[in-house]
């Protein structure tokens with residue numbers, strides 16, 4: 275028997291401005307990528323997918339894939355190029371972009387901050403500064419005033435825990451700090467505050483618009499049933515899943531002030547207690563057995579069910595804001611997609627109120643420090659000509675979206 279999804283289920287893909295638009299030069303990521311050696315193969319987002327100019331044809335392809343939703347981010351550094359100065363031409367651009375989605379009957383989920391910040395903001399300390407939440411609020415208010423009528427669902431900030439860890443612990447993202455636990459703590463605290471302020475500002479103007487954020491659920495599994503490994507995994511998971519609310523107090527990110535829980539889930543690792551690793555809080559993380567994606571991680575579709583199941587107790591609607599597979603083996607992607615959606619379907623049957631799934635991503639794009647070496651897209655992009663080609667996995671996803679169902683299991 276066909277496995278039906280709830281009526282009105284959102285079938286979409288997710289993307290982020292810096293990864294697709296091209297020519298975003300007034301933000302911290304642009305400055306960061308100018309130094310040789312930081313991006314794999316010397317790649318650059320200077321053109322990316324040229325989506326800034328090609329958004330109409332890109333949305334046309336989403337229509338062709340029978341999508342009824344799309345998650346995208348708007349670029350703060352375009353909208354507010356200097357502090358307090360708003361660029362009406364860029365605002366008009368995003369009105370056109372969102373208007374085009376509406377015209378194609380594709381509901382926009384808009385992310386307000388997806389890893390990039392304007393240079394003026396970064397120069398003032400970026401998210402480590404106590405002034406960050408207020409500065410962000412001023413941009414959010416303008417975005418809400420100018421674009422709010424076109425937005426379907428709001429996503430305030432993207433993956434605060436990943437953002438803080440990559441910028442201040444692993445150094446893979448700007449500002450490239452290593453092991454700065456204090457800054458990591460500050461960044462997540464300020465993002466939390468920024469989220470709350472943005473939530474209130476959006477709700478004041480659009481009380482019925484769903485507002486939330488995207489939390490990256492990197493699954494950390496105990497390497498054995500030994501108590502010390504279980505504790506190591508729980509501690510590591512706690513760091514990624516919680517944000518500081520007051521000195522010494524932590525709160526689950528998914529319990530944030532929000533109308534829905536946004537979950538990005540791709541991969542997991544095993545955790546073992548290791549007394550020789552004080553620099554890693556005594557936790558050794560390593561891959562479970564399994565095929566590695568281009569990102570160097572294992573992605574097991576079966577994990578999705580547990581990730582979603584753990585959210586049931588919050589009693590809130592859930593959107594899968596990101597999920598996907600980095601590979602050039604499109605057959606693998608197609609199987610992964612079928613399997614992971616099977617897990618989503620099962621979780622819905624077990625009582626989790628999942629309202630939509632946003633596959634990462636529609637087209638192969640700029641994967642941050644890994645440049646163009648990771649292929650997450652349902653659509654291939656020729657890097658020389660920018661020609662787009664829908665992959666078989668894209669067609670398979672379209673069939674599921676059209677049927678609002680998966681084929682039966684027999």
Ligand code: BGC
Nearest residue numbers: 290432433436490596634641
């Ligand atoms: C980010 C995306 C990124 C994806 C795949 C997520 O953490 O939000 O920007 O492309 O993971 O690595």
